[in-house]
Amino acid sequence: MNLRQLEYFVAVAEEHKITAAAKRLHITQPPLSHEIASLEGELGVRLFVRRPRGVDLTDAGRVLYSRATTILGLCSSTAREVSDVGLGREGTLSVGIISSSGGQVPNEQMLPLVDDYPKLSLDLREGNTYEVLEMLRRRVVELGVVRTPFADDGLTCHYAEPEPMAAIIPPNMACGDRDGVVSLDELAGKPLVIYRRFEKLLRSLFDGRGLHEFVACVNDDARTTCVWSAKGFGIGLVPESFLSLVNLGSATVKRVEEDALTTRMAVVWPEDRELSPLARRFVDMFDAAYATGE
Numbered sequence: 001m002n003l004r005q006l007e008y009f010v011a012v013a014e015e016h017k018i019t020a021a022a023k024r025l026h027i028t029q030p031p032l033s034h035e036i037a038s039l040e041g042e043l044g045v046r047l048f049v050r051r052p053r054g055v056d057l058t059d060a061g062r063v064l065y066s067r068a069t070t071i072l073g074l075c076s077s078t079a080r081e082v083s084d085v086g087l088g089r090e091g092t093l094s095v096g097i098i099s100s101s102g103g104q105v106p107n108e109q110m111l112p113l114v115d116d117y118p119k120l121s122l123d124l125r126e127g128n129t130y131e132v133l134e135m136l137r138r139r140v141v142e143l144g145v146v147r148t149p150f151a152d153d154g155l156t157c158h159y160a161e162p163e164p165m166a167a168i169i170p171p172n173m174a175c176g177d178r179d180g181v182v183s184l185d186e187l188a189g190k191p192l193v194i195y196r197r198f199e200k201l202l203r204s205l206f207d208g209r210g211l212h213e214f215v216a217c218v219n220d221d222a223r224t225t226c227v228w229s230a231k232g233f234g235i236g237l238v239p240e241s242f243l244s245l246v247n248l249g250s251a252t253v254k255r256v257e258e259d260a261l262t263t264r265m266a267v268v269w270p271e272d273r274e275l276s277p278l279a280r281r282f283v284d285m286f287d288a289a290y291a292t293g294e
Helices: 003-015 018-025 029-043 059-086 108-116 129-137 196-208 222-230 240-245 277-290
Strands: 048-051 054-057 091-097 120-126 143-147 155-159 163-169 181-183 191-195 214-219 235-239 252-257 265-270
Touching: 003 018, 003 029, 003 059, 018 029, 054 059, 091 129, 091 277, 108 120, 108 277, 129 143, 129 265, 143 277, 155 277, 163 222, 163 240, 191 196, 191 222, 196 214, 214 222, 222 235, 222 240, 235 240, 265 277
Parallel strands: 091 120, 091 143, 181 252, 191 214, 191 235
Antiparallel strands: 048 054, 143 265, 155 265, 163 235, 163 252
């Protein structure tokens, strides 16, 4: 007894006619009759009572029909589940994510993930870039969404396009004479609010130009930078895309006009680790929105 025989048997049982069942199955009548006779011979019982206008199930046939529909339904649902897992439509994906990613991740290209609820769920673990990389190392998460600069040794990295930094200038301060942009020279000597990962880069840039850098506040989160800056403690420097997530009150925002002071979002994972289908789907969605080909 095989699945094809059960499918043929169910079709005959539901259509009550060999000819109608053959049409439903898109086969001719002789092979269908042969398979039903073979099934009856294998089981040693009659499954149908032949009548002038069709066939009806015997008692044995009714038992087999109940089991066959269950078996075929289970096979169908199993095939769908296996396909869903293989296509990344089912399962739980653990992602380490930084706060400053919110302007780019999630995005519209990732909305199809919602269509797969409740079979699919996302387990988001938040931290700064260094903490997310440590989560990857300890296998707490499968993917990391981080921001440059970071050490990419041993990592597979898919980058978004570079984005400029923005200066958040509180109402009690002024910086630069132009609307919308400010230079590194104009930021020199001003009290800056930065998060720690940009400390070395900024120091290198200021020193390289012979400019005075005044860091008034160092922290570990873009949200903290925005809050302290908006409240008047200094000029905050954050990735431009992050600004869409915060209310800066009456603070002024200007793009930092400095090619060397840019940052990039990246989805990363250990290069020796094979991604699950769900993780690969997430990466593909990121690439569809931001891929640079690197």
